[in-house]
Amino acid sequence: MNNKRWRIAIIALSILAVLGISGAVFYGTVRLPKDRLAADKHACEIFQAGAEDAAGKALALANKKPPVSDGKITAKYLELLDAAYNKAYDTAAKDSDVYNVLTNLGIARINVDASMGLTALTNLGASMTDVQAACEVVNPGPTATPEATPSATPTATK
Amino acid sequence: MRKSLPAIIGVLMFSMTFPAVVLGSRGFDPIVMSLGRVVLLAPAAIITLRAQNLGVVPARKDLRLILLVALGVILLYPSMTTLALGSLSVGASGIINSLTPIFASVFAVYVGHAKPKPAFWWAAAAGTVATILFALSKDGQLTSTPLAVLALFVGVVGAAVGNVSGATLSNSHKSYNVISWGILVAAPFTLVITAIDVWLSPAHGLSQAAFAGGTIAPEAWFGFAYAALISSFGAHFFWLKGLDRVGVVRGSQLMLGQAPVTLIWGILLLGQIPSLLTWAAGAVIIACVAWSQRAK
Numbered sequence: 001m002n003n004k005r006w007r008i009a010i011i012a013l014s015i016l017a018v019l020g021i022s023g024a025v026f027y028g029t030v031r032l033p034k035d036r037l038a039a040d041k042h043a044c045e046i047f048q049a050g051a052e053d054a055a056g057k058a059l060a061l062a063n064k065k066p067p068v069s070d071g072k073i074t075a076k077y078l079e080l081l082d083a084a085y086n087k088a089y090d091t092a093a094k095d096s097d098v099y100n101v102l103t104n105l106g107i108a109r110i111n112v113d114a115s116m117g118l119t120a121l122t123n124l125g126a127s128m129t130d131v132q133a134a135c136e137v138v139n140p141g142p143t144a145t146p147e148a149t150p151s152a153t154p155t156a157t158k
Numbered sequence: 159m160r161k162s163l164p165a166i167i168g169v170l171m172f173s174m175t176f177p178a179v180v181l182g183s184r185g186f187d188p189i190v191m192s193l194g195r196v197v198l199l200a201p202a203a204i205i206t207l208r209a210q211n212l213g214v215v216p217a218r219k220d221l222r223l224i225l226l227v228a229l230g231v232i233l234l235y236p237s238m239t240t241l242a243l244g245s246l247s248v249g250a251s252g253i254i255n256s257l258t259p260i261f262a263s264v265f266a267v268y269v270g271h272a273k274p275k276p277a278f279w280w281a282a283a284a285g286t287v288a289t290i291l292f293a294l295s296k297d298g299q300l301t302s303t304p305l306a307v308l309a310l311f312v313g314v315v316g317a318a319v320g321n322v323s324g325a326t327l328s329n330s331h332k333s334y335n336v337i338s339w340g341i342l343v344a345a346p347f348t349l350v351i352t353a354i355d356v357w358l359s360p361a362h363g364l365s366q367a368a369f370a371g372g373t374i375a376p377e378a379w380f381g382f383a384y385a386a387l388i389s390s391f392g393a394h395f396f397w398l399k400g401l402d403r404v405g406v407v408r409g410s411q412l413m414l415g416q417a418p419v420t421l422i423w424g425i426l427l428l429g430q431i432p433s434l435l436t437w438a439a440g441a442v443i444i445a446c447v448a449w450s451q452r453a454k
Contacts, residue, residue, distance in 0.1 A: 013229040020234060024189060
């Protein structure tokens with residue numbers, strides 16, 4: 001038995017074990033949480049920007065003359081919100097709080113459509129508030145997710 | 159056939175390890191899943207040794223080889239493969255894992271246990287090149303998740319070194335005593351590392367899904383229990399006992415059956431259907447390993 005070679009094997013395997021396992025612990029406790037937080041922050045930014053844009057465009061439609069129907073306003077809002085939602089959902093860290101509230105919003109979204117008019121937006125309200133709350137945790141700041149219902153009282157007619 | 163039965167049972171038990179690790183990882187993070195499970199085995203190892211009136215500390219002359227068993231089979235292989243399985247499919251991991259006998263043979267040559275014929279080196283080179291080519295393909299995922307593939311290779315090297323060291327000791331000790339000493343030598347490290355992970359990780363040793371949901375799914379408990387009791391202990395008992403009976407060369411050939419059975423478990427338990435390329439790469443790599451073992 002070649003003692004020197006066994007000794008080298010022990011040293012080499014010990015180095016591999018120290019590097020590999022400490023690398024795994026570092027990755028799991030430092031790097032991965034950082035990456036997940038960054039992904040959630042980015043998802044929130046995408047969603048908030050998209051929701052603000054959707055609310056802004058819906059409001060502009062609501063104030064338009066001649067008046068635009070509630071259905072059309074809602075359809076525009078949902079179209080823009082859906083686009084932002086899909087990007088945010090793909091970006092968020094899987095199984096994070098942000099991901100979970102976005103999943104719930106997605107479920108709520110399945111149950112509404114533009115034909116419901118502004119009721120659709122009211123029905124999304126609770127889930128939108130949850131997203132806002134989750135996003136404030138990962139991304140504390142003055143920005144807030146706009147309410148699902150455009151704040152202007154629509155003057156639109158059917 | 160009867161003589162080979164323990165080795166065949168061992169291979170069948172090992173074949174479900176990767177799918178079990180994937181199931182377990184739905185409830186636990188990679189460190190708890192790989193090293194935490196070993197902590198639980200320490201009492202079983204103590205009982206095994208004390209029941210035979212053996213000391214829980216190996217004899218000084220065996221310590222060097224036990225250390226390699228602990229480093230390779232108990233620490234490196236479980237941790238690195240569990241980490242890799244977070245990104246790689248069970249099929250791709252099983253195929254790359256089938257290189258273990260070649261790496262073990264190369265290590266046996268390095269420490270002076272074997273002097274293979276030139277054909278062995280051709281077969282080993284062909285098998286390694288085939289594995290690297292597979293790893294570079296879309297299914298092998300080396301380009302998309304290089305760290306995971308690298309971790310898997312490190313784990314395979316650890317298993318190879320640990321197996322050769324364990325087999326060397328099996329000439330003078332019962333196989334389950336060898337693995338028990340390995341577990342006990344590694345236990346302080348696994349305990350400390352697991353404690354650090356549970357303390358520092360945001361999900362406290364659980365997977366993100368289990369932490370967020372507040373419960374650990376039954377399949378995760380099954381995966382954890384299987385990986386701990388069967389993969390890290392029971393399978394080694396049958397496998398090393400089998401190696402004692404049939405020898406390392408025949409045992410290595412039986413080991414070739416592990417990758418295809420792992421692919422089948424992946425389909426049955428996880429719904430991961432391997433592509434044609436994975437099956438083909440598996441066939442080529444297994445053929446190369448078989449060639450290398452015959453050429454020794």
